[in-house]
Structure formats: structure tokens, C-alpha cells
Amino acid sequence: MAGLRVVPDSSLADLTTLRIGGRPRALLECESAEAVTAAVGALDAAGVPVLVLGGGSNLVVADGDLDLVVVAVRNSEVGYRDAGTDGPGEMVVRAGAGLPWDDLVADTVDRGYGGLECLSGIPGSVGATPVQNVGAYGVDVAQVLHRVRWYDRATDTDEWVEPDALGLAYRTSVLKNSSAAVVLEVEFRLDPDGRSEPIRYAELAGRLGVGPGERTDPALVRRTVLELRRGKGMVLDRDDADTWSAGSFFTNPVVPEDRLPVVRSRVSDRLGAEQAEQMPAFAAAGGVKLSAGWLIERAGFGKGHPSSSSPARLSTKHTLALTNRGSATAEDVIALAREVRDGVAEAFGVELHPEPVWVGCSI
Ligand SMILES: Cc1cc2nc3c(=O)[nH]c(=O)nc-3n(C[C@H](O)[C@H](O)[C@H](O)COP(=O)(O)OP(=O)(O)OC[C@H]3O[C@@H](n4cnc5c(N)ncnc54)[C@H](O)[C@@H]3O)c2cc1C
Incomplete structure (x- = not known):
């Protein structure tokens, strides 16, 4: 064919x-x-x-x-259109699912459109972005998604669906860990007036010198996000083993609100009251979101754990990334993942869940 x-x-x-x-x-x-x-x-x-x-x-x-x-x-066509009836002053881009995601982000920013800039530098394809509702620096795909064309494998149909059909939530959707459908094309809404999405992430707002929620130049946001991401080993680089990973290995755990004092007290017992007070915790759907990276580090797994000679180890730039230094087997990576997950559970009573999709193996 x-x-x-x-x-x-x-x-x-x-x-x-x-x-x-x-x-x-x-x-x-x-x-x-x-x-x-x-x-x-x-x-x-x-x-x-x-x-x-x-x-x-x-x-x-x-x-x-x-x-x-x-x-x-691998289908990778791209097309732009004025959204017309979808609302005044809105642009829609349609991209083939196989297009590298960051090529799409770069193209929209080069054309002066806002919307995708905070998601700069994320590896992978356009088609996978709705699968786990990809997100970074205060924006996720749910905020900019217009429509998805998918192949429904149960009914053998090729159709366009609205975002509602995807059940998008924090790093998940009805497509994650499921064989229900294959994404064929995706449409995103863009701001043709060249304004970024509102900058919600404090670290990024600080670097850009804008107040939280302000919009600014998408090209500047893209450059700044890429800089921040490179510093954390979160942009693929064939010469940098800190990027030979699956990105953040664990999602940030969400605990019920009444569980938060228990976690803080576990942190206090182990590290003192000051650390317990400083523990990052944000209101989120279903409770309070904690920082997986913070918990991993405080449980005793520092950058580069376990040692510079281990084939699988934590990134030397970011404790949330498990990396293969070149010769690791799947078993090496899984053993490290288990060690980190169990160590955090033992230290603070918080269960970490892996973010990647597992094929033929499990944690
Ligand atoms: C260095 C690094 C940094 C990262 N940073 C981030 C980040 O900031 N934010 C974030 O959210 N993620 C991040 N990730 C994770 C990853 O890049 C994203 O999840 C990305 O969307 C995966 O895309 P992919 O094409 O590589 O998917 P794959 O790894 O090829 O597949 C992942 C899953 O999606 C399914 N899938 C893939 N394509 C389709 C399709 N067309 N239709 C249906 N299902 C499909 C696969 O079957 C599989 O289950 C990072 C990863 C790395 C390595």
C-alpha cells in the first residue's frame, strides 16, 4: 500500500x-x-x-x-485556517499526528501565532499530545485543543471528535493506556494577534518579568521555556545522557486534602518543621498536588542517584527523570523506578505513579 x-x-x-x-x-x-x-x-x-x-x-x-x-x-501535513464561525479573531492549525510536536510549536511561533509556546521543547509527536494531555509551564493541551480526528478501532470509523470526547485530565485521557482509538490529526486554537497564553507558571513569569496571568510575545516565551527546559535536561540532546529518559518519570501525586497534615508531619519527623512548612502543595482537582521531584529528593534520592557508574540513574539535572546512560536494560530502569517509588512511600507515605506507558512490563 x-x-x-x-x-x-x-x-x-x-x-x-x-x-x-x-x-x-x-x-x-x-x-x-x-x-x-x-x-x-x-x-x-x-x-x-x-x-x-x-x-x-x-x-x-x-x-x-x-x-x-x-x-x-508518520503523517505530518500542516495547514492553517481562519476559524470563522468558531469565533472572531481565532486561527486554527491542523497537523498530522506524526509531525514532531516541537516542529509544530516552532512553526506557529515563527508565523507569529500565540497558544503553543509554553509547550516548546516537549519531545514526541503531535498525535500523542492529547493522549496524556501533555503539559508544561502552566499550559496543557486541553486549554488549546480544538478537535481530534481519530480512528475508532472498535467501530472501524475515522471521525472528528470534540475535546469532550477525550476525557482530558492531569496527564491522562481516555486514550492513555488504552487501545480504543488512534489519533490521525489534531487541530489547535491559536491567537492570531501574537499574544501568548496567559503566563501562569511562577518560574517562567519571573524569568520573563511579567505578572502571573499576563500575556506576552510567544517567541520570547518559546526561547525562555527552551532555556529553562535545557537547564533541566528536558530537551532531547543526543550528546547529553541526562536527556535519555522518558521525561518526568512520575506524575505529581494528588492527595486528599485531609491527608496533607499527615504528609507534612512525616516530612517534619524526617527533615524538621521548616522543610515541612516549605513543602510545595497546590490546590488541584481531587485534593492537593505535591511535587514528585521534591519528595524524591527529600526521600534521599539526589541527582545522579545511585552512582556515576550505574547504567540507569536519576538525571544529574533533575531528580524526576530516570535516565539510561547508554547500556541500561529495561530491568535496570524498572529496578530504579521501584526503588524510588518505594523509598518515597516509606519516607512520607505518598504513593508515586509512573507517567509513561508500559509495554510488556510493569513497575
Ligand atoms: C526529555 C523529555 C521531556 C518531556 N517533557 C514533557 C513535558 O514537559 N510534558 C509532558 O506532558 N510530557 C513530557 N514528556 C513525555 C513525552 O514527550 C510526551 O508524553 C509525548 O507526548 C509523547 O509523545 P510520543 O509521540 O513520543 O509518544 P510515544 O512515546 O510514541 O507513545 C506514548 C503513548 O501514546 C500512544 N500514542 C502515540 N501516538 C499515538 C497516536 N497517534 N494515537 C493514539 N495513541 C498514540 C502510544 O501508543 C503510547 O501509549 C517528555 C519526555 C522526554 C523524553
């Missing part, structure tokens, strides 16, 4: 940013939405397990032979 290429000898270690994972039965590179639906439809009908792949930047994959076929989504 046109737009579909079969790659027989591939390894997930070469297709994921954590650089781990074994050999699939085959890899199908799909250059068009039609190729994606044809491939997934045929594999589903034949009962063959499928892994839908974008940029491989949010995956933890088992080593060895994998009983699945990888369908790599």
Missing part, C-alpha cells in the same frame, strides 16, 4: 528516548492517515497485538522478543 513501509528488523531501543525495549514482530512506518487506519484495521481484524508509536518519548518497553507489531504514525 502507498505510504506504508514494512521494516523487518527493528528494535524499540532505537525507537524510544529511554533507549530500551526489544524486537517487535515487525515495524510498519505509515506516512499517511489512510496507511495508519489500514494497518491498524488489518492487524486488529487478524487479532495481532499492536503498539501505536509516535516519537517513543513516553514509553517503557520490555527487552527481548515482543509479540506485537509496531505501527509508527
